[in-house]
Every structure is written in structure tokens, then in C-alpha cells.
Amino acid sequence: MALATSEERDFLKAISELTYCNPFTPQRLACERKALGKHFVESDSVWSFRPDAAGERENIRRLIERGEPIAHGMREKLIAGNKPARDELELYQDLVLYLLYDRYRLKLDELISRLSPAQGQRSRRVSGYAAFAKEYAHYLEPLQAYDEVCLDEPSHVFALFYQIRRAFKHIFDYIIGGSAPIARLRAEVWQSVFTHDLRRFRTTLYDKMGQVTTLITGPSGTGKELVARAVGLSRYFAFDPKSSKFVGDDDQSFHALNLTALSPTLIESELFGHKRGAFTGALQDHKGWLELCGPAGTVFLDEIGELDPLIQVKLLRLLQERTYQSLGDTATKHFSGKIIAATNRNLACEIQAGRFREDFYYRLCSDMITTPSLHEQIADSPAELRQLVQFLVKRMAGETGAEDLTGMVLSWIEKNLNNEYHWPGNFRELEQCVWNILIRNEYHPMSRAGERTGVAGSIVGVVSSLAEMKVSADDLLNAYCAIVYKQSGSYEEAARLLKLDRRTVKKRVEQQLLET
Numbered sequence: 001m002a003l004a005t006s007e008e009r010d011f012l013k014a015i016s017e018l019t020y021c022n023p024f025t026p027q028r029l030a031c032e033r034k035a036l037g038k039h040f041v042e043s044d045s046v047w048s049f050r051p052d053a054a055g056e057r058e059n060i061r062r063l064i065e066r067g068e069p070i071a072h073g074m075r076e077k078l079i080a081g082n083k084p085a086r087d088e089l090e091l092y093q094d095l096v097l098y099l100l101y102d103r104y105r106l107k108l109d110e111l112i113s114r115l116s117p118a119q120g121q122r123s124r125r126v127s128g129y130a131a132f133a134k135e136y137a138h139y140l141e142p143l144q145a146y147d148e149v150c151l152d153e154p155s156h157v158f159a160l161f162y163q164i165r166r167a168f169k170h171i172f173d174y175i176i177g178g179s180a181p182i183a184r185l186r187a188e189v190w191q192s193v194f195t196h197d198l199r200r201f202r203t204t205l206y207d208k209m210g211q212v213t214t215l216i217t218g219p220s221g222t223g224k225e226l227v228a229r230a231v232g233l234s235r236y237f238a239f240d241p242k243s244s245k246f247v248g249d250d251d252q253s254f255h256a257l258n259l260t261a262l263s264p265t266l267i268e269s270e271l272f273g274h275k276r277g278a279f280t281g282a283l284q285d286h287k288g289w290l291e292l293c294g295p296a297g298t299v300f301l302d303e304i305g306e307l308d309p310l311i312q313v314k315l316l317r318l319l320q321e322r323t324y325q326s327l328g329d330t331a332t333k334h335f336s337g338k339i340i341a342a343t344n345r346n347l348a349c350e351i352q353a354g355r356f357r358e359d360f361y362y363r364l365c366s367d368m369i370t371t372p373s374l375h376e377q378i379a380d381s382p383a384e385l386r387q388l389v390q391f392l393v394k395r396m397a398g399e400t401g402a403e404d405l406t407g408m409v410l411s412w413i414e415k416n417l418n419n420e421y422h423w424p425g426n427f428r429e430l431e432q433c434v435w436n437i438l439i440r441n442e443y444h445p446m447s448r449a450g451e452r453t454g455v456a457g458s459i460v461g462v463v464s465s466l467a468e469m470k471v472s473a474d475d476l477l478n479a480y481c482a483i484v485y486k487q488s489g490s491y492e493e494a495a496r497l498l499k500l501d502r503r504t505v506k507k508r509v510e511q512q513l514l515e516t
Contacts, residue, residue, distance in 0.1 A: 112166055160236070163193075163235070215342070220426065253298070272325065274329075385410070417445070425446070478509075485509045
């Protein structure tokens with residue numbers, strides 16, 4: 001005798017797909033629509049711009065109301081000795097997982113808040129697991145009689161649910177915006193954490209993602225470090241029922257290193273650590289971030305495209321063998337955490353120019369995420385500018401008067417900046433623009449500031465000087481670097497366009513500035 005009717009099976013198939021789909025893609029809405037049919041609330045259709053924890057979504061409520069009696073009826077038939085087909089057993093298991101996740105969603109959110117590092121050294125013991133394990137057994141113990149179904153330990157499912165809720169929180173905390181490019185970015189981040197197949201992740205890959213290096217590319221100012229944090233802080237760690245603690249959650253860490261801010265020697269010291277006397281000034285042993293990073297931790301290497309070739313070789317070995325040596329030490333150490341790297345450079349061009357090792361690139365690119373520019377976001381959805389400005393105003397000035405301040409900022413931008421303004425500094429530039437307008441009621445983009453101070457003069461001026469043969473080759477390069485910098489809005493982008501080192505561009509722009 002079947003466990004479910006034909007109509008219920010259609011519902012169960014949709015719920016099964018919904019349980020494992022990427023929640024930040026249109027697939028989630030398609031699954032909800034398939035499950036609810038005419039009862040699906042169209043007005044509720046969004047690209048997961050807000051997490052469902054922000055308010056009970058009507059469609060979820062309806063799914064739970066329909067799913068619970070079906071789960072109860074299927075359990076009773078299993079206990080009565082019905083002989084179901086294998087697919088019915090899997091559908092029942094997936095329905096139970098969906099219901100349990102929703103039932104414990106808010107309790108898991110409370111755990112995330114309580115166990116946050118910001119809360120200090122509070123007890124890491126978790127309450128509520130015993131109740132979860134009891135419900136899990138209530139629904140799924142009847143499946144133990146069937147060899148066709150592989151049941152997970154309740155502690156593993158509890159750990160997965162906790163990871164999923166943390167991933168939701170971090171993605172929504174760090175990735176702001178409602179445009180389609182940002183929605184796709186959220187989906188990419190989710191996939192970076194859980195892969196494209198959450199079912200396979202649940203059974204085999206959950207404890208292996210630390211071995212995968214994530215490379216984040218995109219223009220400067222588009223939030224690559226925020227994406228790195230969302231991925232790095234959403235790692236899996238097991239739950240130990242005996243101690244009622246998550247194993248490794250107090251060892252989780254996120255170490256960010258900007259490679260352009262340090263010399264090669266300091267980069268090596270910060271990453272690999274050093275022994276006393278390894279170099280001038282090394283007065284005592286120093287543990288590097290690789291050693292301080294636990295199995296659940298992450299080391300983030302920002303501006304990887306700027307990395308010295310000799311250090312690229314050392315990191316290549318680290319990624320290949322997961323081992324390294326501190327400066328001045330012969331002992332081999334093991335790295336058990338995760339590496340995330342980011343760059344705004346075109347690494348293909350860097351490889352072609354001989355500045356970046358090809359073999360190193362192929363160790364970095366096992367998982368890739370690209371952050372969209374602010375211009376792409378606004379081009380997709382002009383209303384995005386208002387949402388982002390409102391978010392910044394509330395963060396800067398608080399809720400009181402935020403609507404009026406938002407209107408003032410937007411009014412100034414619309415009046416003084418061209419609608420086609422590309423925001424070369426991306427979200428970082430928008431943030432400074434809002435501050436400028438709040439403080440001085442004006443903002444001068446890089447190009448306008450350059451015109452006011454005479455940076456690089458103009459293309460016409462340079463051409464005129466060339467015609468009169470009044471400019472040296474060195475002065476010409478200085479002026480051209482300043483022009484490209486003025487138009488691109490950042491040293492990194494100017495260096496990429498000019499195919500020069502960022503430090504060379506910065507030096508020549510500064511020389512031009514002093515001469516004008």
C-alpha cells in the first residue's frame with residue numbers, strides 16, 4: 001500500500017527539490033509554486049532579497065500547514081507495516097528534514113547570536129539539542145527497518161541546520177542590494193559554501209570544503225572581502241552530543257591580509273611565521289596566521305595579483321601539499337584551514353606578462369566568485385541606488401530622519417551627477433559620496449577633483465605639448481598615467497589598463513600632481 005496519494009506525491013517531489021535547492025535562485029520560487037499550486041502567493045515572489053527569518057513568509061506557512069499532516073500520515077503507515085517504494089521513503093525523509101528545519105530555525109538563530117564571538121567567552125554549551133534529537137527519532141526511526149535509506153546521525157543534521165542558518169545570516173549581513181547581479185552573487189556565495197548539490201554536500205562533502213581554495217575577482221570597491229567573510233564564516237563544524245558543543249566553533253577565525261600593504265618579508269612573516277633571528281628585527285618567535293588558523297578558520301589573501309613571485313612559489317606548495325615552513329625553521333607544519341584569495345586584476349593578462357605564475361593560478365581557481373560593479377547593479381535596477389543610499393544613511397546617522405536625509409542625498413546626486421555616471425570607485429565611492437553630502441552638501445568625483453587641481457591637465461593639453469615638442473618621454477608617461485588614473489578612478493584599474501605595476505602608476509601620478 002502506498003504511503004501517499006498521487007496528489008501528495010506531487011507535493012512531496014516539490015518539497016524534496018525545495019529542500020536541496022539554492023534558496024537564492026528562482027528555482028526556490030518555482031518549487032514553492034509547484035508545491036502550492038493555486039495557493040501560491042504571487043505577491044510574495046522575490047529573489048530572496050530578505051531572509052525568511054525577517055518575517056514569516058506566507059508561502060512557507062502554507063507549505064508547513066500542508067506538509068505536517070502528510071508527514072504524520074506517512075509515519076503512521078510505516079509503523080503499521082506498509083511496504084512503500086524506495087522513492088517514497090526518500091520523499092518522506094526529505095519532507096521531515098524540511099519540517100524540522102523550519103521548526104528549529106528561530107532557535108538556531110538564537111544560538112548564532114549567543115555563540116557569536118562578539119558575545120565574549122560565554123559557555124559554548126548548546127541547549128535544545130535533546131528536543132531536536134527526540135523529534136528526529138520520532139519521525140525517522142521507522143525508516144531504520146529499510147536498507148534502501150541511509151539515515152544521518154541527528155547530531156550531523158543539527159550541525160548542518162546550524163551551518164545553513166549561519167550562511168543565511170552572513171550572506172544577508174555582508175551582501176547588500178536587491179538587483180539581479182547581487183541576487184546572482186548571493187547564489188554564487190551559497191554555492192561556494194554548499195556546492196551546487198546540497199544533498200551530496202550533506203552526505204560526503206560537508207567536512208572537505210576547507211580543502212577548496214576560493215578565488216574572488218571583481219573591480220576595486222565591490223565588496224570582495226565581505227564575500228570572503230560570508231564564505232569563510234559559514235564553515236561546517238560537527239556537533240558533539242556528549243559535551244553539547246559544536247566542535248571547533250570557538251576555533252573559527254577569519255584572518256585578512258592585504259598583500260599590497262606589506263613588504264615581501266613581512267608578508268612571509270605574517271603568513272608563515274618566523275623563528276627568532278630569521279631576519280633583522282626578528283627578536284622572538286612569531287606564529288603566522290597559517291599556524292593560528294584552526295581547521296574551521298580561514299585565511300583571506302587580498303590583492304593576490306600583487307604577490308611577489310617568490311612567495312607565489314611558497315603558497316603553491318601550501319595549496320598542493322597543505323604544508324609549509326616558518327622563516328628560519330626547518331620543521332614542516334600542516335595547514336588545516338581554508339584559503340580565500342581576491343584580486344581586481346586580470347590574472348590572464350598578468351600570466352601573459354610574466355608577473356603571475358600559471359601553475360599558481362590553477363591552484364587558486366577551483367572555486368571562483370565574481371563581484372559585480374555598482375554600475376552594473378544600478379543599470380539593472382535604477383531603484384538600487386535609493387536602496388543603497390538609504391542603507392548607508394541609516395548606518396551612518398541612524399533611523400531618525402533617515403528618509404529625509406536619503407532624499408537630500410539622492411536629490412544632490414540626481415542634480416549634480418550624470419545619470420550615466422559609472423561610479424568607478426563602486427560601493428566604496430558611494431559610501432564616501434554620502435558622507436561628503438551629509439557633511440558639506442557636495443561631492444567631487446575623482447575626475448572633477450582632478451580638473452580642479454590640474455591633475456594630468458587634459459588629453460588636449462598633452463597633445464598640444466607633443467606637437468610643440470615641449471614634453472620629455474618621462475613627463476609624457478607621468479601625464480598619461482595621471483589621465484588614465486583620473487578616468488578609471490583607481491590605481492588598480494589604471495595599472496591594469498596601462499599594463500604597469502600599481503606602485504609605478506601611483507608614483508608617476510604623484511609626480512605629476514607635484515608638478516601641477
